[in-house]
Amino acid sequence: xxxxxxxxxxxxxxxxxxxxxxxxxxxxxxxxxxxxxxxxxxxxxxxxxxxxxxxxxxxxxxxxxxxxxxxxxxxxxxxxxxxxxxxxxxxxxxxxxxxxxxxxxxxxxxxxxxxxxxxxxxxxxxxxxxxxxxxxxxxxxxxxxxxxxxxxxxxxxxxxxxxxxxxxxxxxxxxxxxxxxxxxxxxxxxxxxx
Numbered sequence: 316x317x318x319x320x321x322x323x324x325x326x327x328x329x330x331x332x333x334x335x336x337x338x339x340x341x342x343x344x345x346x347x348x349x350x351x352x353x354x355x356x357x358x359x360x361x362x363x364x365x366x367x368x369x370x371x372x373x374x375x376x377x378x379x380x381x382x383x384x385x386x387x388x389x390x391x392x393x394x395x396x397x398x399x400x401x402x403x404x405x406x407x408x409x410x411x412x413x414x415x416x417x418x419x420x421x422x423x424x425x426x427x428x429x430x431x432x433x434x435x436x437x438x439x440x441x442x443x444x445x446x447x448x449x450x451x452x453x454x455x456x457x458x459x460x461x462x463x464x465x466x467x468x469x470x471x472x473x474x475x476x477x478x479x480x481x482x483x484x485x486x487x488x489x490x491x492x493x494x495x496x497x498x499x500x501x502x503x504x505x506x507x508x509x
Contacts (some may be wrong), residue, residue, distance in 0.1 A: 363484040374426050384410050474498040
Protein backbone atom coordinates (compact mmCIF):
# COMPACT_ATOMS: atom_id res chain seq x y z
CA UNK A 316 0.00 0.00 0.00
CA UNK A 317 1.43 3.33 -1.02
CA UNK A 318 1.78 6.21 1.40
CA UNK A 319 -1.58 7.97 1.05
CA UNK A 320 -0.12 11.46 1.56
CA UNK A 321 2.34 10.96 -1.29
CA UNK A 322 -0.42 9.48 -3.47
CA UNK A 323 -2.60 12.55 -2.80
CA UNK A 324 0.25 14.97 -3.51
CA UNK A 325 0.95 13.30 -6.86
CA UNK A 326 -2.78 13.37 -7.65
CA UNK A 327 -2.81 17.15 -7.02
CA UNK A 328 0.11 17.63 -9.41
CA UNK A 329 -0.64 15.14 -12.22
CA UNK A 330 -2.37 17.69 -14.46
CA UNK A 331 1.13 19.15 -14.77
CA UNK A 332 3.10 15.91 -15.20
CA UNK A 333 6.47 17.70 -15.10
CA UNK A 334 5.62 19.02 -11.65
CA UNK A 335 4.50 15.55 -10.53
CA UNK A 336 7.78 14.05 -11.78
CA UNK A 337 9.83 16.72 -9.99
CA UNK A 338 7.94 16.10 -6.74
CA UNK A 339 8.48 12.33 -6.92
CA UNK A 340 12.10 12.82 -8.01
CA UNK A 341 12.88 14.86 -4.89
CA UNK A 342 11.40 12.12 -2.71
CA UNK A 343 13.49 9.51 -4.54
CA UNK A 344 16.65 11.59 -4.13
CA UNK A 345 16.01 11.75 -0.38
CA UNK A 346 15.33 8.01 -0.10
CA UNK A 347 18.00 5.90 1.57
CA UNK A 348 17.69 3.33 -1.21
CA UNK A 349 18.81 4.49 -4.66
CA UNK A 350 17.95 1.36 -6.68
CA UNK A 351 15.46 3.08 -8.99
CA UNK A 352 16.97 6.59 -8.99
CA UNK A 353 18.05 6.31 -12.64
CA UNK A 354 14.37 6.87 -13.35
CA UNK A 355 14.57 10.45 -12.08
CA UNK A 356 16.27 11.68 -15.26
CA UNK A 357 15.19 8.92 -17.66
CA UNK A 358 12.17 9.28 -19.94
CA UNK A 359 10.24 7.28 -22.47
CA UNK A 360 11.81 7.79 -25.89
CA UNK A 361 8.67 7.47 -28.01
CA UNK A 362 8.37 10.70 -29.96
CA UNK A 363 5.35 12.96 -29.56
CA UNK A 364 4.59 12.49 -33.26
CA UNK A 365 4.63 8.69 -32.82
CA UNK A 366 2.06 8.97 -30.02
CA UNK A 367 0.02 11.54 -31.98
CA UNK A 368 -0.05 9.22 -35.00
CA UNK A 369 -1.36 6.33 -32.89
CA UNK A 370 -4.04 8.57 -31.37
CA UNK A 371 -5.03 9.95 -34.80
CA UNK A 372 -5.35 6.43 -36.27
CA UNK A 373 -7.43 5.42 -33.26
CA UNK A 374 -9.71 8.45 -33.71
CA UNK A 375 -10.15 7.59 -37.39
CA UNK A 376 -11.12 3.97 -36.58
CA UNK A 377 -13.56 5.01 -33.85
CA UNK A 378 -15.23 7.67 -35.98
CA UNK A 379 -16.13 4.97 -38.53
CA UNK A 380 -18.71 3.61 -36.08
CA UNK A 381 -19.53 6.37 -33.56
CA UNK A 382 -18.78 9.98 -32.69
CA UNK A 383 -15.83 9.92 -30.33
CA UNK A 384 -16.01 12.22 -27.27
CA UNK A 385 -13.24 10.87 -25.03
CA UNK A 386 -10.14 8.68 -25.16
CA UNK A 387 -8.61 6.80 -22.27
CA UNK A 388 -4.96 5.76 -22.57
CA UNK A 389 -4.04 3.06 -20.06
CA UNK A 390 -0.52 1.83 -19.46
CA UNK A 391 -0.38 -1.86 -18.65
CA UNK A 392 0.23 -3.16 -15.12
CA UNK A 393 3.89 -2.40 -15.61
CA UNK A 394 5.07 -3.02 -12.05
CA UNK A 395 4.11 -6.70 -12.20
CA UNK A 396 4.63 -7.08 -15.98
CA UNK A 397 8.08 -5.60 -16.56
CA UNK A 398 8.89 -7.56 -19.73
CA UNK A 399 7.01 -5.15 -21.98
CA UNK A 400 5.55 -1.76 -21.20
CA UNK A 401 2.77 -0.50 -23.45
CA UNK A 402 -0.51 1.35 -23.44
CA UNK A 403 -3.97 0.60 -24.76
CA UNK A 404 -6.45 3.06 -26.24
CA UNK A 405 -10.15 3.09 -25.37
CA UNK A 406 -12.83 5.30 -26.92
CA UNK A 407 -16.11 6.63 -25.52
CA UNK A 408 -19.13 8.14 -27.22
CA UNK A 409 -20.13 10.12 -24.13
CA UNK A 410 -18.46 11.87 -21.25
CA UNK A 411 -19.22 10.70 -17.74
CA UNK A 412 -21.55 12.71 -15.53
CA UNK A 413 -18.93 12.47 -12.80
CA UNK A 414 -15.42 11.72 -14.02
CA UNK A 415 -14.22 11.16 -10.46
CA UNK A 416 -16.19 7.88 -10.55
CA UNK A 417 -13.81 5.72 -12.57
CA UNK A 418 -16.32 2.93 -13.28
CA UNK A 419 -17.19 4.55 -16.62
CA UNK A 420 -13.73 3.63 -17.94
CA UNK A 421 -14.69 -0.04 -18.12
CA UNK A 422 -17.55 0.66 -20.56
CA UNK A 423 -15.78 1.71 -23.77
CA UNK A 424 -17.33 1.61 -27.23
CA UNK A 425 -14.19 1.49 -29.36
CA UNK A 426 -13.14 -1.49 -31.46
CA UNK A 427 -10.00 -3.44 -30.61
CA UNK A 428 -6.95 -1.41 -31.53
CA UNK A 429 -3.25 -2.33 -31.44
CA UNK A 430 -1.47 -1.32 -28.25
CA UNK A 431 1.55 1.00 -28.39
CA UNK A 432 4.89 -0.21 -27.01
CA UNK A 433 6.61 2.24 -24.70
CA UNK A 434 10.35 2.54 -25.30
CA UNK A 435 13.35 4.00 -23.51
CA UNK A 436 13.02 2.70 -19.95
CA UNK A 437 14.20 -0.85 -20.55
CA UNK A 438 16.90 -0.58 -17.85
CA UNK A 439 14.20 0.43 -15.36
CA UNK A 440 12.01 -2.45 -16.54
CA UNK A 441 14.90 -4.77 -15.71
CA UNK A 442 15.07 -3.31 -12.18
CA UNK A 443 11.35 -3.96 -11.71
CA UNK A 444 11.89 -7.52 -12.95
CA UNK A 445 14.78 -8.03 -10.50
CA UNK A 446 12.76 -6.57 -7.64
CA UNK A 447 9.83 -8.91 -8.36
CA UNK A 448 12.14 -11.92 -8.77
CA UNK A 449 14.03 -11.25 -5.54
CA UNK A 450 10.77 -10.76 -3.70
CA UNK A 451 9.46 -14.09 -5.07
CA UNK A 452 12.74 -15.98 -4.48
CA UNK A 453 12.88 -14.89 -0.88
CA UNK A 454 9.15 -15.41 -0.47
CA UNK A 455 8.96 -11.96 1.03
CA UNK A 456 5.61 -10.53 1.83
CA UNK A 457 7.47 -7.65 3.43
CA UNK A 458 10.68 -6.88 1.52
CA UNK A 459 13.27 -4.47 2.92
CA UNK A 460 11.13 -1.45 3.83
CA UNK A 461 13.62 1.10 2.49
CA UNK A 462 13.79 -0.69 -0.89
CA UNK A 463 10.01 -1.12 -0.88
CA UNK A 464 9.52 2.62 -0.34
CA UNK A 465 11.84 3.44 -3.26
CA UNK A 466 10.04 0.85 -5.42
CA UNK A 467 6.70 2.48 -4.61
CA UNK A 468 8.09 5.90 -5.55
CA UNK A 469 9.44 4.41 -8.78
CA UNK A 470 6.00 2.97 -9.52
CA UNK A 471 4.46 6.43 -9.12
CA UNK A 472 7.25 7.93 -11.23
CA UNK A 473 6.68 5.54 -14.15
CA UNK A 474 2.98 6.44 -14.18
CA UNK A 475 3.85 10.16 -14.04
CA UNK A 476 6.42 9.75 -16.85
CA UNK A 477 3.70 8.10 -18.95
CA UNK A 478 1.36 11.04 -18.29
CA UNK A 479 4.23 13.39 -19.18
CA UNK A 480 4.71 11.59 -22.51
CA UNK A 481 1.00 11.94 -23.28
CA UNK A 482 1.01 15.60 -22.23
CA UNK A 483 3.97 16.34 -24.51
CA UNK A 484 2.28 14.46 -27.36
CA UNK A 485 -0.90 16.54 -27.00
CA UNK A 486 0.95 19.86 -27.01
CA UNK A 487 -0.54 22.16 -29.68
CA UNK A 488 -3.11 19.57 -30.78
CA UNK A 489 -6.74 20.46 -31.38
CA UNK A 490 -8.66 17.20 -31.33
CA UNK A 491 -11.82 18.48 -29.66
CA UNK A 492 -11.70 15.47 -27.33
CA UNK A 493 -11.17 14.73 -23.68
CA UNK A 494 -8.05 12.65 -23.14
CA UNK A 495 -7.50 10.67 -19.94
CA UNK A 496 -4.32 8.77 -19.11
CA UNK A 497 -2.90 6.66 -16.29
CA UNK A 498 -1.63 3.16 -15.60
CA UNK A 499 -3.69 0.07 -14.85
CA UNK A 500 -5.19 0.08 -11.34
CA UNK A 501 -4.18 3.69 -10.67
CA UNK A 502 -6.76 6.19 -9.48
CA UNK A 503 -4.54 9.16 -10.30
CA UNK A 504 -5.70 10.29 -13.74
CA UNK A 505 -4.26 12.88 -16.10
CA UNK A 506 -7.01 14.69 -18.03
CA UNK A 507 -6.76 17.20 -20.85
CA UNK A 508 -9.27 18.64 -23.27
CA UNK A 509 -7.20 18.64 -26.45
